[in-house]
């Protein structure tokens with residue numbers, strides 16, 4: 453599946469991500485700016501915050517309890533589109549997904 457990462461200035465980067473990889477892992481692996489992922493994917497840092505367009509919400513796993521708690525600590529404002537990118541595995545259904553990166557993570 454192809455995932456598009458959009459920087460706050462509108463710059464887009466498309467990545468071909470194998471199913472099963474987390475949205476965070478793919479970004480870190482490709483050196484995409486804007487995702488820090490201090491805790492390495494444990495839902496314990498909130499520095500992998502992204503915004504996922506609500507049109508995709510049905511195809512994402514529900515926000516878990518740990519994720520929900522950490523989303524209260526994001527540096528940029530939490531919205532209804534906020535997710536921790538380490539908690540969202542890429543699936544074939546997510547081909548074409550657009551994730552927007554916040555201004556800052558720390």
Ligand code: FES
Nearest residue numbers: 493495497498538
């Ligand atoms: Fe720390 Fe996602 S990498 S919460």
